[in-house]
Amino acid sequence: MKPFLEVKNLTVEFPTEDGTVQATEDVSFSLDLGETLAIVGESGCGKSVSNMAIMGLHNPKRTQISGSAIFNLESGPIDAINTDSETLRKMRGKTMSMIFQDPMSSLHPYYTVGNQIAEAWHLHNEGSRKTGAKRAAEMLDLVGIPDSHKRINDFPHQFSGGMRQRVMIAMAVVNNPKLLIADEPTTALDVTVQSQILTLLKTMQKEFNMAIILITHDLGVVASIADRINVMYAGRLVEQGTVDEIFYKSVHPYTLGLLGSIPRVDQSIDKRLKTIQGQPPSLIELPSGCAFEPRCEFATHVPKGLCKTSRPETTEKSIGHFARCHLSAAEIYEINRFQKADR
Amino acid sequence: MVKYLTRRLASAILLLFLLTIVVYLIFGILPVDPARISCGIHCNPIAVAGNRHRLGLDVPLYEQWWRFFVGIFAGRTYGDGAARFTCGAPSLGYSFPNNECVTTAIAHAFPFTLSLAVGAFILWMASGIGLGVIAARYRGSFIDRGVTAFVLVGSSLPVFVVGLLVYILAFFLHAIDPISQGIWVSPLSDPIGFFKNFIFAWIALALSYSAIYTRLTRGNVIETSSEDFIRTARAKGLSERRILFKHNLRTALAPLLTNAGLDFGGLLGGAIITETIFQLPGLGEISLKAVLQDYDLPLIVGTTVVAGAFIIIFNLIVDIGYAYLDPRVRVG
Numbered sequence: 001m002k003p004f005l006e007v008k009n010l011t012v013e014f015p016t017e018d019g020t021v022q023a024t025e026d027v028s029f030s031l032d033l034g035e036t037l038a039i040v041g042e043s044g045c046g047k048s049v050s051n052m053a054i055m056g057l058h059n060p061k062r063t064q065i066s067g068s069a070i071f072n073l074e075s076g077p078i079d080a081i082n083t084d085s086e087t088l089r090k091m092r093g094k095t096m097s098m099i100f101q102d103p104m105s106s107l108h109p110y111y112t113v114g115n116q117i118a119e120a121w122h123l124h125n126e127g128s129r130k131t132g133a134k135r136a137a138e139m140l141d142l143v144g145i146p147d148s149h150k151r152i153n154d155f156p157h158q159f160s161g162g163m164r165q166r167v168m169i170a171m172a173v174v175n176n177p178k179l180l181i182a183d184e185p186t187t188a189l190d191v192t193v194q195s196q197i198l199t200l201l202k203t204m205q206k207e208f209n210m211a212i213i214l215i216t217h218d219l220g221v222v223a224s225i226a227d228r229i230n231v232m233y234a235g236r237l238v239e240q241g242t243v244d245e246i247f248y249k250s251v252h253p254y255t256l257g258l259l260g261s262i263p264r265v266d267q268s269i270d271k272r273l274k275t276i277q278g279q280p281p282s283l284i285e286l287p288s289g290c291a292f293e294p295r296c297e298f299a300t301h302v303p304k305g306l307c308k309t310s311r312p313e314t315t316e317k318s319i320g321h322f323a324r325c326h327l328s329a330a331e332i333y334e335i336n337r338f339q340k341a342d343r
Numbered sequence: 344m345v346k347y348l349t350r351r352l353a354s355a356i357l358l359l360f361l362l363t364i365v366v367y368l369i370f371g372i373l374p375v376d377p378a379r380i381s382c383g384i385h386c387n388p389i390a391v392a393g394n395r396h397r398l399g400l401d402v403p404l405y406e407q408w409w410r411f412f413v414g415i416f417a418g419r420t421y422g423d424g425a426a427r428f429t430c431g432a433p434s435l436g437y438s439f440p441n442n443e444c445v446t447t448a449i450a451h452a453f454p455f456t457l458s459l460a461v462g463a464f465i466l467w468m469a470s471g472i473g474l475g476v477i478a479a480r481y482r483g484s485f486i487d488r489g490v491t492a493f494v495l496v497g498s499s500l501p502v503f504v505v506g507l508l509v510y511i512l513a514f515f516l517h518a519i520d521p522i523s524q525g526i527w528v529s530p531l532s533d534p535i536g537f538f539k540n541f542i543f544a545w546i547a548l549a550l551s552y553s554a555i556y557t558r559l560t561r562g563n564v565i566e567t568s569s570e571d572f573i574r575t576a577r578a579k580g581l582s583e584r585r586i587l588f589k590h591n592l593r594t595a596l597a598p599l600l601t602n603a604g605l606d607f608g609g610l611l612g613g614a615i616i617t618e619t620i621f622q623l624p625g626l627g628e629i630s631l632k633a634v635l636q637d638y639d640l641p642l643i644v645g646t647t648v649v650a651g652a653f654i655i656i657f658n659l660i661v662d663i664g665y666a667y668l669d670p671r672v673r674v675g
Contacts, residue, residue, distance in 0.1 A: 057577055093580035100578075105571035109671060110593055120579045155670040171579070 002072045003030040004211055005179060010067035010081065012046070012053045019284040020064075023049040024235045027067070028314075033178060034205065036212040038226035038243075040219060040258070042280060046235040047215045051181045054080055055098055056088040071095060073178070094124045096179040097172040102188045103164035107156035113140070113167045114152025117174055124175045139170035142207070143200060162193035166200065173204050180204070181213045186221060198225050219262055223247065231255045234280055234291035237314070241321040251317040251329040253298040256336060290326070301335050302326045347666065355659045362651045363412060366644050371404040380638050381439055397422065398439060398640075411436060411644070435648065436641030438633075445645035448629060452613075453649075454527055456625035459548060459617065460610035462541050467549035467556055468603065472596065474553075475560020480587065482565060490557060497554025502547070506620040509547040519543055524622040544621040548614055552606060559602065563595035570594070597668045601661050608657025612650025626650065 010027040013020050024046035031037050039047045052058055054069045069080040073095065080088060080096075100106045108116060117139055118132035127135075133152060140148035143166040156164055165185060172180055182201060186194035202225055205212055216222060222229055222243070229246040231239040231254065239252040250256050257276040278295040281287060293299050293307040306326050314322050317329040325332070378395035379386070395401045399410060399421070410419065418432035430437055430444035438445050478490035513519040518539070530537040567573065568591055576590045613627025630646040633639035666672045 055578060057574060089580050089582060091580070092578055098578040100571060100575065102571060106575045108572040108576070108590055108594075110597075110669060112670075119581075123580050157671050168575075171575075 002077075004033045004072055005031040006068075006070045006072070007031075007050075007054065008068045008070070010050055010053060010069060011065070012049050012058070013064040014062060015064065016284075021283045022235050022286060023283060024053070024232075027232075027235075027237050029230055029237065029240060031179075031211045031213065033211050034209050035228070036202075036205065036214060036226045037228050037230060038214045038216060038222040039230045039232060040216055040222055041232035042217060044280065044283070045232045046283075047217075047232055048183050049235075050232075051098070051183065051213060051215060055092060055096060055181065056080060056085070057098075060085075071178070090124075093120055093172075093177070094175045095177060096181065097175070097177045098181040098183060099165070099168045099172050099185050101184040103161060103168050104156075104188070106168060107164060109156055112153050112155055113159070117152070117167070117171045120171050121174045135174065136170075139174050140167070142173075143167070143170040143204075145170075161189050162196060165189060165193075165197050169197075169200060169204060173208055173210070176208045177210060179211045179213065181215070183215045184217070185214070186218070187216070194221070195224075201225065219258065231258070234286065235283055236291065236324060237322075238292065238325075239321075239323040245318075245321045249318075249321070249329075251321065251327075251332045252323040252325050253296045253327075253332070254292050256332075257295075257297070290324075297339065298325075298327060298332065298335055301331065344666070348663065351659055351662055355655050358655050359648075359652055362655070363415075363644075363648055364408065366647045366651070367404065367408040367411065370640055370644060371407070375638050377439075377638050377640050435645035438637075438639050438642040438645075440633075440637035440639045441642070445641050448642060449626065449645055449649055452624055452626045452629045455618065455623045456611060456613050456627065458530070458537070458541055459544055459614055459623060459625060460607060462545040463548040463552070463610070463614075464603075464607050466545050467552035470549070470553045471556025472560050472599075474557040475562075476564055476587070476592070478557065478561045479564035479568070487561075490561070494554045494558045494561075497550050498558065500551065502551055503616050503620070505550050506544075506547040506617050509543050509550075510620050513543040519621075525624050541623075544617055544623060547620070548610075548617045556599065556602070559599055560595065563598060564591055567591045567595040593668065597665065600664050600668065604657040604661035604664070605654065608654045609650075611653040611657075613646065 007030065008028045011025050012023045014023055015021075027046070027050050029037065039051070041047050049058075053063075053065050058065065065081055067081055071078050071080060071091070078087065078091065078095075080091065107113065111119075114133055114136040117136035118129070121127070121135045122132050136152050137148040140151055145151055145163060145166055151159075156167070159167060169185075180201075185201070186197050189197060198221060201212060201214075204210065214222070214226060226243055228240070228242050230237050231246065231252065233254050239246065239250065239255045241249075246255060247259065250259065254276070257274075260274045261276060263273055276295055281291055281294070287293065287308075289306075289308040289310055290296070290299070290312055296307065299307040310326070312324045312326045314324050317323050327335070376391075378391050378398055378400055381398070382391050382394055392401070399407060402410075413419075414430070414432070414434040414436065416432055417434075418429055419434040419436065420427060420429045421437050422428060430446065433446060435445040435449070437443075438448055441448055474490050474493070478487045481487055510519070524540065528536040528540050564587075573586060573590055576586045581590070611626075613625055613630055615627035615631055617623075618625040618627040619631065626646055626649065630643065630650075633642040633646070
C-alpha cells in the first residue's frame with residue numbers, strides 16, 4: 001500500500017538580487033496516517049520552507065518550487081506542488097492544516113476565537129451559523145479549554161499563550177485533517193505548557209488518525225512524540241530514520257554533532273558544552289562538495305578530500321535509515337568511538 | 344463598555360468647558376478694542392463708552408465669560424427699553440457688525456461648510472481607500488506606480504494651488520457661476536443644482552486628502568499582509584479575496600479611523616481656503632471676515648467654540664469606533 005504522503009525531490013528556490021537562494025533541495029520523504037515525523041535542524045535550514053511549500057503558502061511570484069508532494073487520498077492522488085491553486089486552497093484546512101510558532105500573533109486580534117474556529121469549519125462544511133458556533137465550542141472542549149460555551153465569545157488577547165496554542169490546534173483540526181503540520185508549536189511557550197501541548201497533539205492524532213509533521217529544533221520535544229526523524233542541514237535532508245536510529249545509531253556527523261551539543265545532567269560541569277564549530281553556509285552559493293564539510297570533524301577520514309569535491313548522495317545505511325555521507329555506517333561508528341575515547 | 348463611554352463623555356464635556364475659557368482669555372488679552380472699531384468716524388469718548396456697554400465689554404473678563412457661558416444655556420438679552428432683543432438659547436452672543444445673533448450667523452453658514460466637508464470626505468475616503476487597496480494588491484505593477492505618482496503630486500500640491508487650478512478649469516468649462524455660488528441650494532429640492540454648486544469645491548478639497556489616504560491605506564494593507572494571522576487565514580483555506588476583505592482590511596483600516604475622524608471634524612469648523620476660492624459663505628469664510636475686517640469678537644468666539652466642539656466630538660466618535668473595531672481597546 002502506498003504511504004499517505006509522498007514528497008519527492010522537493011526543491012524550493014527564492015530568486016533574489018544577490019542570486020538564487022536554494023532554500024531546500026531534493027527533499028524526499030514519505031509519511032503514513034497516524035505517524036509523527038519530526039524535522040529537525042538549525043534556523044534557516046529549510047524546515048519551515050519545505051512544509052510551507054507543501055501547504056502552498058509561498059508567494060508564487062517570488063518562489064520557484066519543483067518536485068512533488070503526492071497526497072494519496074481516498075478520492076485519488078493529488079500532487080500538492082503541481083496542482084492548481086484553487087484545488088490546493090480547498091485542501092488547506094481540510095486535507096492538511098498547519099499551526100505556527102507564535103500563537104499570540106497567529107490569531108486575528110479582532111475576531112473572537114469562536115468566530116475564527118467557526119470560519120474554518122464553514123469554509124469546508126455546509127451549515128448554519130449556530131452549528132458553526134456549536135462546533136467551535138465542541139472543539140474548545142476537545143482541546144481542553146474549560147467553559148467552552150462562554151470562551152468562544154472571548155478574543156485571543158483574553159487567553160494565555162498555552163490556551164491560544166490550544167485554540168490554534170482546535171482551529172487546525174476542526175475539519176478532521178489528514179495531515180497536521182506543526183511549525184515549532186512549543187517554541188514560544190513555557191516549558192510546563194510545552195509538554196501539555198505535545199500531549200494534546202498526540203491526543204488529537206489518535207482522535208483523528210492524523211499524520212503529523214513536527215518542525216522543531218528541540219531534540220527533547222522530538223524524542224517524546226516523534227516516530228521518525230528527518231535531520232536537515234543547509235536545505236537538504238542529511239539523515240532519516242526512526243527515533244532510536246537517530247538518537248542511538250546515528251550515521252551522520254551533523255546529527256552526531258547536534259546530539260553531542262545537548263546539555264546533559266549526567267555529565268561533569270567542568271567540561272564545556274560541545275558545539276559544532278563554524279556557521280551554516282550561505283544558501284546562495286553552496287559549496288560544490290558536501291555542505292557540512294567545513295564544519296565536519298569526520299571529513300579528514302575521507303580519502304582524497306572527496307568531501308570537498310563531491311556532494312554525497314542519499315544512501316541507505318541500514319534498512320529504512322538513510323544518510324548523505326561518504327562514510328559508511330561502520331566507519332562512522334569507529335571514528336565516533338575513537339573521538340569519544342579521546343575526550 | 345458603559346463605564347468607558349461615560350468616562351469619555353465626561354472628559355469631552357469638561358474639555359468643551361475649558362475651551363470656552365481659553366478662547367475668552369485669548370480674545371480678552373488681544374490689544375483690540377471692538378467698542379472703538381464699531382464707533383465709526385464721528386467718534387467721542389461717550390459714544391465709545393456707550394458702545395462698550397452695548398457690546399457688554401464694560402465688565403471684567405470673567406464676568407463677560409460668565410454671561411457668555413450662561414447664555415449658552417439660557418439665551419441672552421441685549422440693550423435696554425425699546426431696543427431690547429434676545430438671542431435665544433443656545434446663544435453664543437450677538438454679532439454687531441452683522442446685526443444678527445452669532446448662532447443665526449453660524450446657522451446660515453453651516454450648511455455650506457457641512458456640505459463641503461461631507462462631499463469631500465466621501466470623495467477622498469472612497470478614492471483614497473480604493474486606490475490604496477488596488478495599489479497594495481497589485482504592488483510593484485504599473486498601476487501601483489501610477490498610484491504612487493498620484494500620491495506624490497497630490498500630497499505635495501498645497502490646497503490653494505489645487506483650489507485655484509480647479510476653479511480656473513471649472514470657469515473655462517462654464518461649469519461655475521461666480522455670481523450664484525454664494526446662494527444656498529438645498530440638496531433636497533434641487534439635487535443637481537446643489538451638486539453643480541459643490542462638485543468642484545469637493546474635488547479641490549478632497550485631492551490632497553485623497554493622496555494622503557491612498558498612501559496610508561496602501562502602506563497599512565501591505566504591512567498587514569505580512570502578519571502571522573494572515574498566514575493563518577491562508578492556511579485555513581480562505582480565498583485571497585476573503586483574506587483581503589475580512590482579515591486584512593479591518594486591521595489595515597482601523598488606524599485610518601483616527602485620521603478620518605479628526606480631519607472631518609476639523610473641516611466642519613470651516614475650510615477657509617476652499618470656501619474663499621469657491622465663494623462659499625461657510626464657517627471658514629465668516630470667521631475670516633470676522634477676524635480681518637470686523638474684529639467681531641462674539642462671532643470669532645462662536646465659530647471657534649463650534650469648530651472646537653466638532654473636533655472634540657469627532658475625537659470621541661473615533662475613540663468609540665476604535666473600541667468597537669479593536670476588542671483589545673475595550674478592556675482598558
